[in-house]
Amino acid sequence: MNLLIALMVGTLFGASAFLMLDRELKGVCMGVFMLGHGANLAILAVSGSPAGKLPPVLSHGVDIHTFVDPLPQALILTAIVIGFAIQAFLLTMIVITWRRNQTLSLAMLATEEDAH
Amino acid sequence: MTQHQIVLFVVLPMAAGIATTFLHRYRKAQRWVGAGFLIANIVFACKALATVVPNGDILVSQMGNWPAPFGITIAVDTLSALMLTMASIVCFSVFLYCVFQFDRDQQGGFFHPMFHLLILGVQWSFITGDFFNLFVAFEIMLMASYAIFCVGTSRKQMKQAYKYVLLNLVGSTMFVTLLGLIYGQLGTLNMADITRLAMSDQLPKSSIPVIAMMVLVFGGKTAIFPLWYWLPDTYHTLPSAIGGLFAGLLTKVGAYVMIRVFVMMFGTSQAITDVVAPILLVSAGITMFLGVLGAVSMHTVRRILSIHIISQVGYMLMGMGLAIATGIASDIKEMAVAGAIFFIMHNMVVKCCLFLCGGLMVEHAGDDNLEKIGGLLKRAPWLATLFMIAALSLAGLPPLSGFFGKWVLLSAGFQSQHYVVVFFAVLTSLFTLLSMLKIWSYGFWSPSMGKHVDKPERRPTTVGGMWGIAILVIVALSMGLGAQKYYTMCSMAAKSLIDPTNYVKAVLGEQNTPKLAINDMLPETSPKKLVIKSDSYETSGH
Numbered sequence: 001m002n003l004l005i006a007l008m009v010g011t012l013f014g015a016s017a018f019l020m021l022d023r024e025l026k027g028v029c030m031g032v033f034m035l036g037h038g039a040n041l042a043i044l045a046v047s048g049s050p051a052g053k054l055p056p057v058l059s060h061g062v063d064i065h066t067f068v069d070p071l072p073q074a075l076i077l078t079a080i081v082i083g084f085a086i087q088a089f090l091l092t093m094i095v096i097t098w099r100r101n102q103t104l105s106l107a108m109l110a111t112e113e114d115a116h
Numbered sequence: 117m118t119q120h121q122i123v124l125f126v127v128l129p130m131a132a133g134i135a136t137t138f139l140h141r142y143r144k145a146q147r148w149v150g151a152g153f154l155i156a157n158i159v160f161a162c163k164a165l166a167t168v169v170p171n172g173d174i175l176v177s178q179m180g181n182w183p184a185p186f187g188i189t190i191a192v193d194t195l196s197a198l199m200l201t202m203a204s205i206v207c208f209s210v211f212l213y214c215v216f217q218f219d220r221d222q223q224g225g226f227f228h229p230m231f232h233l234l235i236l237g238v239q240w241s242f243i244t245g246d247f248f249n250l251f252v253a254f255e256i257m258l259m260a261s262y263a264i265f266c267v268g269t270s271r272k273q274m275k276q277a278y279k280y281v282l283l284n285l286v287g288s289t290m291f292v293t294l295l296g297l298i299y300g301q302l303g304t305l306n307m308a309d310i311t312r313l314a315m316s317d318q319l320p321k322s323s324i325p326v327i328a329m330m331v332l333v334f335g336g337k338t339a340i341f342p343l344w345y346w347l348p349d350t351y352h353t354l355p356s357a358i359g360g361l362f363a364g365l366l367t368k369v370g371a372y373v374m375i376r377v378f379v380m381m382f383g384t385s386q387a388i389t390d391v392v393a394p395i396l397l398v399s400a401g402i403t404m405f406l407g408v409l410g411a412v413s414m415h416t417v418r419r420i421l422s423i424h425i426i427s428q429v430g431y432m433l434m435g436m437g438l439a440i441a442t443g444i445a446s447d448i449k450e451m452a453v454a455g456a457i458f459f460i461m462h463n464m465v466v467k468c469c470l471f472l473c474g475g476l477m478v479e480h481a482g483d484d485n486l487e488k489i490g491g492l493l494k495r496a497p498w499l500a501t502l503f504m505i506a507a508l509s510l511a512g513l514p515p516l517s518g519f520f521g522k523w524v525l526l527s528a529g530f531q532s533q534h535y536v537v538v539f540f541a542v543l544t545s546l547f548t549l550l551s552m553l554k555i556w557s558y559g560f561w562s563p564s565m566g567k568h569v570d571k572p573e574r575r576p577t578t579v580g581g582m583w584g585i586a587i588l589v590i591v592a593l594s595m596g597l598g599a600q601k602y603y604t605m606c607s608m609a610a611k612s613l614i615d616p617t618n619y620v621k622a623v624l625g626e627q628n629t630p631k632l633a634i635n636d637m638l639p640e641t642s643p644k645k646l647v648i649k650s651d652s653y654e655t656s657g658h
Binding site: 020025028032035036038039042043045046047071072075078079082085086089090096097099100109 | 248252255258259262263266274275277278281282285286288290292295296297299300305
């Protein structure tokens, strides 16, 4: 399970690095979003395997060793909320850029800049 | 100030942010509310400082009364109190400047709420005692800074904003990933608890690379040598006052966190300092020297000042590096940290002040390209005076604040025989003076030039801005003339950072271990995890 998650994290990070090297802002932003997901998954992986464990609402006398650590999940939840805000912000920036320049290609934006 | 009142440092700016959001149609009310909150902020920061300093007390508050490693801790020690005081003064001055000098568009929209939320993030990072909380505070601060970056922007600023936003996002993601990994390794994210692990030498070997990678995250935010590329391109596109706010607060928060993490938390762990100290020291030398060379080569006021931020960060790094380098006596280490703290405080004030001066220079001359302006000495003699004091203070001439910061750092460097870094520090000082004189001689001394300089009818009203600058100059002067007082506080802060026993005790309680008797449930070797006994879970009121 850990190996699987490690591979998934690696794939997500790799894909996001590839996307971030894109020549268009859309791709760059998608890369950033994906990076966030990879990070969340990495945090999840440290909480240990959930297989055979109970949800963390315990009744009296339950063996605590079957207790999945809830903290990483709280961390991920926070990170997801923050990530969501950031995605909304970045998309807004992209919309504004598109409205002003009618292009999202970095090369075009750069040349326009020089002409400006 | 009682221990639970420290939560005000988060609550006040948050309340100000919310209030000004609802008042965004009523500009006057927005300003008055903002000013009121900022003044209250200064008062509380000074009160906290007065409470903490005499005995080196630490004010700790556990959120929701959850005991330390499990709940969220906020704590104000001497270092935090010093930072809070300086930051609140800087915020107030920039606020004055913005209110009086910015036109309606620049202050429009949600500028004021964003301003207060930025302060919220900054102050939260100063007082938090929890690593993940630090991430959240960073994010709030950065989100506000992105928004300030983009509101009412020119095209040029927008494009640079992408650079700033994306790089910071990558940095933040890296931060949160590392936090996850650290939690996986150590089983805790409470700063005091991690400090305890480091002090009792319980850090697992595998956590060392993860912790060393923290240099990348905080280094990026602080703009140290290989990671500083985003700063010169972005800051100069901002309006001067905002540039001043960012220069005075954002990079300094990074420096503060680096002191907190590498000096206090992991400074006692030989394995980590062996890796981090050389990185910091080498980077310090290169950062300060290359930064100042960049500044000397620039031709606009804002660019010179922006790149200068980097060079000044080098001095702070030097202090940190000396503080954790091996084979240095502990009194010299203390001196180095005290120097770094003094330097951060000095830099917050002076750097911000210079940016504000730059803003007023543009108001007077109509441009900030040094080749197109001149003669400001005649036109604005008071501005010239204030600029000169701040500039000489930055360069480090004797009776002013920069001198004492550098003096302490240099003598710590000499006594610990790190001559190379000392050499670069002295050289950098010289070039700093050169770059400041460049602004002075082109902007103020040369014959009158510039779009508006010869037109008396284009004389801008700069009273409000001048007050903002004057407050900062007074603080800078007090740091220079009363250096002994400030330095005593700094060395007290340094003492408790080099030996963090008091911090750990204050946060975790007397026995240095958590009160919840949980650890005995787990085998000795495994790191402590959040595991709650089923019966104690019931008695805790759920």
